[in-house]
Amino acid sequence: MQFSVRDWMMDLVVFIEPDSTVLDALAMMRRRYIHSLIVNKSKDSPEYGIVTSTDICDKIIALERNPAEIQVSQIMNSPLVTVKEGMSLKECARLMNKYHIHHLPVVNEQDVLVGMVSSTDFLVAAEAMGRGPDDKIV
16 A cells, blocks of 8 residues: 555645744644744745754753744754655655654645645554555544
């Protein structure tokens, strides 16, 4: 059974401005029940970036920094590592493993951001791989 990224991605991409505070990012992530945000391009940052819950843990909590005093641009990762929506889930998992990342923006054939896939999405995919085609996933 072949699964593609398109089959398992979330088609919601939430953006934040690079000069927003990490506190603003945290509030946005909590309200939307998501674990990553795409950081918009800016004059100072011509590439998109990403900020994730892991960045919050490693760059804010572990270093005892005040999220109200830190801008998203100071902790984001850029440039983005992306995957094409037609890529197999297996290839996507290997890419995540290679770069030690848990969230990947998904782009279409025109390189437009169309979704996000995360390691959490693989939980349901793995369960589907273990079931037969007629089994229901609840």
